[in-house]
Amino acid sequence: MDHLSFKTTHVNKANAQKSWVIVDASVAPLGRVCSQIANILRGKHKPSFTPNSDCGDNVIVLNADNLRVTGKKMTEKVYITHSGYPGGQKRRTVREQMDRDSRRVIEHAVKGMLQGNKLGSAQYRNLYVYAGMEHPHEAQQPVAIELKNL
Numbered sequence: 213m214d215h216l217s218f219k220t221t222h223v224n225k226a227n228a229q230k231s232w233v234i235v236d237a238s239v240a241p242l243g244r245v246c247s248q249i250a251n252i253l254r255g256k257h258k259p260s261f262t263p264n265s266d267c268g269d270n271v272i273v274l275n276a277d278n279l280r281v282t283g284k285k286m287t288e289k290v291y292i293t294h295s296g297y298p299g300g301q302k303r304r305t306v307r308e309q310m311d312r313d314s315r316r317v318i319e320h321a322v323k324g325m326l327q328g329n330k331l332g333s334a335q336y337r338n339l340y341v342y343a344g345m346e347h348p349h350e351a352q353q354p355v356a357i358e359l360k361n362l
Contacts, residue, residue, distance in 0.1 A: 223260050223267040230338075232270045232354035234347075238278035239359060242285075242321055248359045249273065249318075250325035253335045266334045272354055273341040276314040281306060291320065315341040 233252060237245050255261050255268035281289070289306045309317050318341050326332040340349065 221260055222265070223255075223262040224265050228255075228265065228267045229258075229260070230267070230269055232272065232349060232352040234272045234274060234354045234356040235359065236275050236356075237273050237318060237341075238275040238280065241280050241282050242317065245273075245279075245359065246318060246321040247325060248361075249322050249339070252357075253322070253326065253338055264331070266331060266338075268335055268338060270338045270352070270354075271340065272347050272349055273318055273339070274345050274347065275343075276318050276341050277310075277343045279310065279314060279317060286310075314343050 235245065235249055235252075239245070249271050251257055252271050253268040255266075258267060261267060286307045287305055291304045291306075291309055292301060293304075294301045304312070306317060319339065322339055323332075323336055326335055340347065
């Protein structure tokens with residue numbers, strides 16, 4: 213057998229096989245769903261995974277309104293933002309954020325699970341979160357997937 217016949221393939225932007233997938237956010241708690249979404253965005257589910265390139269799929273997340281959290285996280289988990297001015301710190305619980313915009317809870321969790329560099333920002337731009345069951349990406353022919361190991 214020729215030892216040169218098995219070349220290691222490195223995926224880059226030109227030869228990445230990116231597809232579109234649909235994930236239902238109401239099937240499991242927040243952290244379990246978001247960790248699976250982050251793995252799909254990074255491309256770790258593919259045999260051709262390359263850590264230094266954007267080889268993951270585009271992910272459409274539906275049912276952000278029906279998101280589940282366990283324990284007392286709905287009232288005790290707090291998102292903190294700061295405007296940059298003195299006394300400009302704002303606190304918001306998960307329940308307040310869900311009432312305001314439920315998509316931001318999933319986006320915040322997934323963003324925290326991705327890399328903190330330009331590659332992570334590029335992968336984060338492949339995430340599309342919607343509150344209900346409707347989405348405008350039918351032309352991309354997304355495939356609904358079942359999340360594993362939940």
